[in-house]
Amino acid sequence: MTATRETTPELRAQRPPSSKGAAPAERAATSPARARPRGRLDAATLVGLGAAAGVILVAMASGGSLRAFLDPPSLLIVLGGTLAVTTASFSLGDVASAWGNAGRILVQTSYDPRAVAxxxxxxxxxxxxxxxxxxxxxxxxxxxxxxxxxCVSLITEGPPADDVERMLTAEVEAVTAARAKSAAVLRRASEVAPAMGLIGTLVGLVQMLGGLSDPSTIGPAMALALLTTFYGAVLGNVVLAPLAAKLERNAENEALVQTLYTIGAVSIARQENPRRLEMLLNTLLPPGRRLQYFDKESPRGA
Structure with a gap:
């Protein structure tokens, strides 16, 4: 069977022109820029956190006034204590970076590894x-x-391929380590928040037992005891733990994309056959998402 390249409309629009000369090559060079990822609101995170908060609010409102669940001392113990203990476990820079990355989770940069390949x-x-x-x-x-x-800058500067591979691999490892540390900060905070809630409960119980002779102090002390546990459980399990998991997932996706770019840059620097590059890229892609750029029989994988 004669080997034929894929001819789907999508691929024809993106494949470099077959004609020779500088102008077609320049048009081919600009087409990869169209695959640049775009930032968009992460619907899964927003819907998930919003639905969890909604369920909790409905349960709170169905039993009485929402004002009964507002207690500033309890919030101070849980929020302030969680931030303080988490900072003590890491550094100020690590904590600030983690909270910044947590905020950026809501605006997700969408990467499709197959489109990147x-x-x-x-x-x-x-x-x-x-x-x-x-x-x-x-x-x-x-x-x-x-x-x-x-990656493209290194290729055009012309260093040895081994140097390109070493520099890009080190950069990927550094970015991955930074993202992992941010996820670890959020994971630690999700563990500390329920513990601070328990500490607040103990503080409230001590105040309540110490003021049994004055019935007017029992109510506020009991509220402090119960609400700190509530705040800690919600903050740790509904907010911080999901954000940590999402940050870990995004970091894995980002590392995969950067690894694909690194493999491509090294292959170009070594002037390898694109068929070999296709095989290398497919080793990192899931079976159902692999390229068939040079498939001889099935054009559907383009």
């Missing part, structure tokens, strides 16, 4: 047709994707 293949074919130097023309279009911009 196809983008890498387009870059490889463009570089094979016109040489790595022509990739300089697309650097301005890649400023919105810092790691890819770094």
């Amino acid at each position: 196809r983008q890498v293949m387009l870059l490889a074919e463009a570089a094979r047709r016109a040489g790595p130097e022509m990739l300089k023309s697309m650097l301005p279009e890649l400023k919105g994707e810092p790691f890819l911009h770094r």
